[in-house]
Amino acid sequence: MGSRMSCSCQDAYCGGVDERRIRINAELFELSPDGTKWLMVDSRIMYISVYRNELDRVRITAVSQTGRTMLDTTLGKDQKVEKISDCFVFWRNHDGRTLGVNTLTPRDAMLFVTHTSPSSSSTTTMVQHNIMAQVSILASWDGTGIRLKTKQQETTMVSVNPLSMVFHLNHGLINVDLVLNMSSLLLARTTCTDVAITFLNRQHQKQLDKLVQLNANGNGGDPMAREKVLLKDFAVMSRLCALTNKPLPTIQV
Structure with missing residues (x-):
């Protein structure tokens, strides 16, 4: 389909x-x-x-x-x-x-x-947002291992919501489960809201602990590592706010 x-x-x-x-x-x-x-x-x-x-x-x-x-x-x-x-x-x-x-x-x-x-x-x-973005495939899975690919950028429309990201690449539709790709397999499969909220609160605290550890290294630690943690925490908070029907808090980068 x-x-x-x-x-x-x-x-x-x-x-x-x-x-x-x-x-x-x-x-x-x-x-x-x-x-x-x-x-x-x-x-x-x-x-x-x-x-x-x-x-x-x-x-x-x-x-x-x-x-x-x-x-x-x-x-x-x-x-x-x-x-x-x-x-x-x-x-x-x-x-x-x-x-x-x-x-x-x-x-x-x-x-x-x-x-x-x-x-x-x-x-x-x-809410779901549609934006134009440049997407690149860095590697692929051939069934036995990861194979690096020549980097080629393609401009495409990306639809993002707190649960998933969908975009078109090489005339195909790519659906990225943002929750599942944060090692949240239990959350992605559960139908219990209380379990999901508890799990997400733990994930949020885990990301905060990582930020504290990075800051302890001086000057915020590795900028790229800090950015990854902030992005993960944003996805966690988006899903958490959706479940609890609360607005997203202000995030300082």
């Missing part, structure tokens, strides 16, 4: 996002009139956005890779998005149609459900 594609979206779409919306890459489906099968609205993955306004009304839009708006709908108060599998969500639209979204990851599906659910609290802690 969408494992190979290139980014052909317009610059206006790839731009930044505000604090009350998310953007994900996903497939859009519509249930057939007889209710027997799901029909794909477009053969390629779309750019799907979820907006929440000040009145807590949810608007969902889907834009094709050619820039065509395939869906623009606002959910009523009695409409609810439901998840029927790890990566598939659906809802009954106001016009009688039943629409479904097939996401690239379970986290995207959960993010979609979270932002479309009625809430009296802020939804800004799980």
